[in-house]
Amino acid sequence: MTEAEQGPWRVGEVEERTGRRRTERERLADALRERILAGELGxxxxxxxxxxxxxxxxxxxxxxxxCLVLAQEGLVRVAQRSGVTVIGVSAAATLENFTLMAALSGVAAQWAAQKITERELLRVRELHREIRVAAQVGDDVATLNWMFHREINKACGSPRLQRMLADAGRMVPRRFFELFPEQVPCSVDEHELLIDALAKGDSSAARGITEGHFRTAAELLSTRLAEQEAGSAPA
Structure with a gap:
């Protein structure tokens, strides 16, 4: 897949259009970044x-x-003697990252409501149905959710905005539903509202629903990280 198609969460080992296989460095950076952002590596x-x-x-x-890539992103510290140490991401930074994603995704949904084609809307509906089934049987919801939002981002018609989403999305854990499986029913309901807004061409509603969608995720994950920070603080 091209960089413009990556946001908000990157999935897959091969870029779809170019056929370029991701390097070991990219694959490892993604995996380690995900663990740090999710709080698994404190x-x-x-x-x-x-x-x-x-x-x-x-x-x-x-x-x-x-690790050098992650050091440039401010997630780890690489030193000659002490090796690689996780700096991590604070609850405040997580909230900031999600806020940026909410704003950018909201604009993308707003523009998509004005531009989405019948074919694109059909694909969004299909992915929504797949998410509902996956949630019921315990399959991979995270990847389908990423694909759902990617289709809407593509429908906004702005490669520049898609690139901005891709950059912001690197600092948001894509495995949100693995961390908070109880949120899947709420997410499915929000997706239905979003699809309805897109179908009606209601750009204001599409933006508001999308921003709220990410705001909920921000609050949950930042609370989780704040609790971890409190638990690891010296007495």
């Missing part, structure tokens, strides 16, 4: 390069390269 956690290489079935070099 602040001051030491990333063992050898153990990580063994886990992912690769060599030490791409793991170190991935």
């Amino acid at each position: 602040r001051e956690h030491r990333i063992d390069l050898d153990a990580t290489a063994k886990e992912f079935g690769t060599s030490r070099t791409p793991v170190r390269e991935a």
Whole structure:
């Protein structure tokens, strides 16, 4: 898939149009970033390069390269003697990241309501049905949810906005529903409201529903991280 089609969550090992296979560095950076953003690798956690290489079935070099990418993003600290240490992401930063995603996704939905074609709307409806079925049987909702929002982002008709979404989306964990499975029913209901707004061409409603969709996720994840921060704080 192209970079413009990645937001809000990147999925897959091969870019669809170019056929370019993602490098080990990219794959490892994505996996480690996801764990940090979800709070699975907390602040001051030491990333063992050898153990990580063994886990992912690769060599030490791409793991170190991935950590350098994360260092540039401010998620880890790489030092000569102490190795790689997680800086992490605070509850406040998580809330900020989701707020940016909410604003950008809201604009994308607003524009999509004005431009979406019947074919694009049909695809959105199909993905919504797949999400509902997956939620009932316990299948992968996260990937389908990503695809659902990607179709709406594509329908906005703005490659520039899609690139901005892709950049912002790197700092938002895509496995939200794995962390908060109880939110799936609420999300499905919100998707139905969003589809209805898109079908009616109601740009104001589409934007408001989308922003609220991300706002709920922001509050849940930031609360989770705040609790983890409090639990790891010295007495």
